[in-house]
Amino acid sequence: MAVSVDKTVSTGPARGRTSPARRTSGRGRSVLEIALLTVLAVVMLFPVLWMIETAFKENRDVYAIPAKFFNFTVTLDHFKDVFVDSTGRSSLSTAFLNSVVVAGVSTVLATVLGVPAAWAYSRFAVKAKKDQLFFILSTRFMPPVVVVIPIFLMYRQLGLIDNKLGLILIYTAFNVPFTIWMMKGFVDEVPAEYEDAAMLDGYTRLQAFWKFTLPLLLPGIAATAVFALIFSWNEFVFAIFLTSSDSVRTAPPAIAGLIGGTTVDWGLVAAASVVFALPVLVFAYLVRKHLVAGVTLGAVRR
Amino acid sequence: MGTVAVNGLRKSFGKVQALDGVTLDVPDGSFFVVLGPSGAGKTTTLRAIAGLEKLDAGSVHLDGRDATGDAPADRDLAMVFQSYALYPRLTAYENIASPLRARRRTSSEIADAVERMASLLHIERLLQRRPAQMSGGEMQRVALARALVRSPRAFLMDEPLTNLDLKLRVEMRTELTRIHRSLGGTFVYVTNDQVEALSMADYVAVLKEGKVQQVGTPTEVYERPANQWVAGFVGSPAISLLACHAEGDRLVGEAGWTLPRPRWTTAEDGRPLLLGLRAEDLSVERRGDTSLPGELYGLEPLGDRTVVDVRVGTEILKVKARPTVTGTPGERLQVTVDLDRAHLFDAGTGLALSEAGR
Ligand SMILES: Nc1ncnc2c1ncn2[C@@H]1O[C@H](COP(=O)(O)OP(=O)(O)O)[C@@H](O)[C@H]1O
Ligand SMILES: [Mg+2]
Numbered sequence: 035m036a037v038s039v040d041k042t043v044s045t046g047p048a049r050g051r052t053s054p055a056r057r058t059s060g061r062g063r064s065v066l067e068i069a070l071l072t073v074l075a076v077v078m079l080f081p082v083l084w085m086i087e088t089a090f091k092e093n094r095d096v097y098a099i100p101a102k103f104f105n106f107t108v109t110l111d112h113f114k115d116v117f118v119d120s121t122g123r124s125s126l127s128t129a130f131l132n133s134v135v136v137a138g139v140s141t142v143l144a145t146v147l148g149v150p151a152a153w154a155y156s157r158f159a160v161k162a163k164k165d166q167l168f169f170i171l172s173t174r175f176m177p178p179v180v181v182v183i184p185i186f187l188m189y190r191q192l193g194l195i196d197n198k199l200g201l202i203l204i205y206t207a208f209n210v211p212f213t214i215w216m217m218k219g220f221v222d223e224v225p226a227e228y229e230d231a232a233m234l235d236g237y238t239r240l241q242a243f244w245k246f247t248l249p250l251l252l253p254g255i256a257a258t259a260v261f262a263l264i265f266s267w268n269e270f271v272f273a274i275f276l277t278s279s280d281s282v283r284t285a286p287p288a289i290a291g292l293i294g295g296t297t298v299d300w301g302l303v304a305a306a307s308v309v310f311a312l313p314v315l316v317f318a319y320l321v322r323k324h325l326v327a328g329v330t331l332g333a334v335r336r
Numbered sequence: 337m338g339t340v341a342v343n344g345l346r347k348s349f350g351k352v353q354a355l356d357g358v359t360l361d362v363p364d365g366s367f368f369v370v371l372g373p374s375g376a377g378k379t380t381t382l383r384a385i386a387g388l389e390k391l392d393a394g395s396v397h398l399d400g401r402d403a404t405g406d407a408p409a410d411r412d413l414a415m416v417f418q419s420y421a422l423y424p425r426l427t428a429y430e431n432i433a434s435p436l437r438a439r440r441r442t443s444s445e446i447a448d449a450v451e452r453m454a455s456l457l458h459i460e461r462l463l464q465r466r467p468a469q470m471s472g473g474e475m476q477r478v479a480l481a482r483a484l485v486r487s488p489r490a491f492l493m494d495e496p497l498t499n500l501d502l503k504l505r506v507e508m509r510t511e512l513t514r515i516h517r518s519l520g521g522t523f524v525y526v527t528n529d530q531v532e533a534l535s536m537a538d539y540v541a542v543l544k545e546g547k548v549q550q551v552g553t554p555t556e557v558y559e560r561p562a563n564q565w566v567a568g569f570v571g572s573p574a575i576s577l578l579a580c581h582a583e584g585d586r587l588v589g590e591a592g593w594t595l596p597r598p599r600w601t602t603a604e605d606g607r608p609l610l611l612g613l614r615a616e617d618l619s620v621e622r623r624g625d626t627s628l629p630g631e632l633y634g635l636e637p638l639g640d641r642t643v644v645d646v647r648v649g650t651e652i653l654k655v656k657a658r659p660t661v662t663g664t665p666g667e668r669l670q671v672t673v674d675l676d677r678a679h680l681f682d683a684g685t686g687l688a689l690s691e692a693g694r
Contacts, residue, residue, distance in 0.1 A: 159390075227421035230388050233408040234415045235482075236438030246423055 088304035089113070096301050112305035125280040126306055129288035133310075136198055136284055137266035140205035144262050147206070148213025149255060153243060155214065156221035157229070167218075170211045178208070182275050189276060196277050201284065204272050209262040216261065220254030221247070260317045267314060285310050338399065338489040338522035339364045345384050345394035347377075347546075354380040356546035358394070362490070363539070367516050367523045371533040372543035373569070378526040379418060381543070382492045385524065387411050398489055409438070414483035415492040418499075420475045422467040428478045429463040435486050453481040456515065473504045484515065490522040497532065509536060530570045534558060542566050560679075564686040567612050567679055573636075573643050573654040576618075578611045579683060587611065591649020593628045598675055602690050603682070609689070612679035615656040620644050620663075624672035628653070632667040646671050 087106075088096055095106035117127045154160070155167060185204060186195070194200030224247050232242035267285075274287040283291075289306045292299065340362040347355040354377045362368040370378050383389040385396055387408040395404045403411055414435065422431050432453055436446045454460045457477045467475055476496055483491055497505045497512075513536050516523055527533055533540050534554040542549040542557060550562035561567035567575045579590040582603050587595045589611070603609055630646040630653060637659060644655040646669065655671055663669070680689045 225419065225421065227417050227419055228423060230383075230386075230408070231415070231417060231421040231423070231482075232434070232438075233388070234386055234413060235435040236409045238407065238409060241438075249425060 085304045085307050088300055089308045091301060093299075093301055112301040113309070115299075115302050116306050116309055126285075126288055126292075126302075128280060129283050129285045130309065132198060132281075132283060133267060133285040136201045136205065137263050140202045140209060140266045141259050141262045143202070143206040144209030144213045145255060145259050148210045148258075149217050149248075149251070150243075151210070152214045152217030153221050153247070156218050157226055167215070170214055173211050174208075178269075179271050182271060185272070186275055194276075196279055196282050198282055200276055201269075201273060204276070205266040205269060209265060212265070213258050213262060216258045217251070217254060220251055220258075224250050257321045260321045263317060264314050339397075340368075340385055340490050340522060340524060341397040341400075342381070342385060343395045343397070345381065345396075346392040347380055347384065347389060348392060353546050355384065355391075355394075358543070358546065358548055360541055360548065360551070362522060362524055365520055365522055366538040367513070367525060367536055369533040369537035369540045370524065370526045370543055371528070371530060371540050371570070373528055375545075376528075376543040377546040378528070378543055379494055380546075382415065382494050382524065382526055385490075386413055386415050386492055412489045413492055414486055414488045414490075416476075416479050416483045416494060416496045418494040418496075420467075420479040422475055422479055422482070424467050427464050427466055428459065428470070428481075431467070431478055432463075432481045432485050434482060439486075449485050450481075453485050456484070457481050457511075472499050473501075473508075476500060476508070480512075480515075484519065487519075487521065490524055493523065493525045495527055496525075498528070505532075512536065530572065534570070542569065544569075560688070561612075562688055564610055564612070564681040564688075567681070567688075571614055573615050573656075575612045575614050575679070576651070576653045577681070578613070578648065578651050578653070580609050580611050581606050582609065589628070589649065591651060593648065595626055595628070595673060595675060598678060598680070600690075601680055603680065608683035610681040610683050610686075612681060613653065613673060614677070615643060615654045617674040617677040618653060618655040619672045619674075620646065620655050620657055620669055621661065622672050623670075624674075626675050627670040627672045630669060630671055632663045632665050632669055634665060635661070635663065 087103075089112055090106075090108050090110070091102070092107045092109050092111075095102050098106075116124065118124055155163060160166065189195045189197075189200050192200075194203070228246045228250075229239070229242040232246045233239060237245065269284075270286040270290070273284045274290070277283045277287065280288075285306075289303065289310060292303050292306065340360070342358060342360050345355045345358040346353075356377075358377065358381055360368075360370070360381075370381060372378050380389060384391055384394075387396075387403070387406055391404070395402060397403060398411060398413075422428075423434065426434070429450055432450045433446045436449060441449075450463070454463055457480060459474065459477045459481060462470060462474055462478065465474075467478075470478065476499065480493075480496060483493070497508050500508060509532060512525075525536065534557075537554050539551065540554055540557045541551045544565060549566050550557055552560075557566065557570055561570060561575075564577065568577070580587050581590075582588075582597055582601060582605050584605065585597050587597045587601075587609075589595075595611075628648055630648040633645040633647040633652060636643040636645065640659060642657050642659050642661050644657045644661060644663070646653045646655055648671070653671055681687065682689060
């Protein structure tokens, strides 16, 4: 998740704002600044650019030596190959569908479980609240790969290996702590007195939350859900360990699986990667305003 | 009916003892003011009555029935929050309608009630606005309307006028008293402004550090403060306190002055006392047989009157005088004391000496 989040955060919202350097130097940017930023942009974006180019190149241009930057023939064949093959629907398109299901369901579950929990942590006096919250967060300190083996063994007992439900559960488990932490920041910013007032009006506590606080949390929930979605969508380690068949596998291991035969169809790999990256970019764009608020965990007043 | 009685309320937040055994009895239909400085536990008291705060100990009785564990919705109370707590996404109309909607009234009933409130509080033209489009005074009226739109057992009001500018505050004071008279109902009204308390209340409870210092009518609290702290908190300018002790039939000040000992004083000779004198019971203009020597320290012209600061020894006396009074600092003068209206406190405990003989 780290890579894609960093990218969206640093490119997306920064554009709309004045950077400190720009503010001090007034309107004109110094030549040096422009030069450095250009170099940085080229270095950072070159692989992405190359991926996009390759996705649209005819096969002979893909393998041309020296590489063709500009005058290649544009084709959409690779994109067609992503979705259909000789047998009809391609296994890649099944993988994308699986990713949509797994990422979507695990995000919905994490939100449904995490938002009320965050509300409770924000509103109620819970015993050892700080310790509990730290414990919840600490599950995120650990690299996922550490628990892959125990999870694998557990799942084998439960029959969750090579099962979409298995991935959904593990992604939910990773996203709930994150949702709690991020949403607690948002809930903290909504005065509890709205709920107090609603209860005196005659509503129950849950009605007060549902009718008066929840609507104010929607932007925060959207931002949090996008983060969870991106995590589940990008997740590779669990997906490759816990699934194997084409009908269950999600997109990341499926795309990785395209590389490794005797010949690699780089055009297909690139096109699949573009399709894979697109939803993340779209979602990140839609909630770009909240991504900044999100990464600061509500520490900054908007 | 609408009586509120709380008994022995205790509540601590970590190390802070917000309520330390608060007992209050609010009679039906009265305007009951809880007065105290910031941090005294006023808000916590109201929230306890409303059922918003889980208590460490104590009970809340509404209309004589134990309501200690009841949910706020079941207590049939209305509250105006210090921060107003208007729902930000709803218009003023919907905010005022909210208590009625929660209780499933028909929309024609709701429309009637909201209109009545709007004209009572002069907010007809605000009804379609949201809180963000209103000024503080306007939000405050809408918050009042939301509370007054029903006829609950009691209205709880948490410093509803504190955030207003002075002119509006004085206006709203009169208006609230008028509303209380016209609507009836029991009001529990919290404020840190003693003028508000004295001018609006049927009864005042003075609260300090989670403890009730005194309960009484405004006159009782002003004329017979239970202790030195209440005497100092109620009244403006603050009461002047002079260290002294009794010696036979004289009161002898630590600064060297002597006054006749008030007949009702019960203190034995030599016990350290504080003589409390209000500005209006002192004069630098009148001559009388009981007076203190001092020197002019400063003048505070306040338009309708001037407060003269007089130094007696190391202590300052605040004396009320006509606005035309003049003088130069350092000038020696005599302060005439109306001893019949003086207060005596034990310097150790701060408690008022028995005034039974008065
Ligand atoms: N939710 C809370 N958490 C911690 N301390 C609180 C809380 N509410 C009130 N207090 C503390 O309790 C004391 C009384 O507060 P409050 O009832 O709000 O006083 P008042 O309304 O008279 O200003 C204060 O010292 C305040 O800091
Ligand atoms: Mg308060």
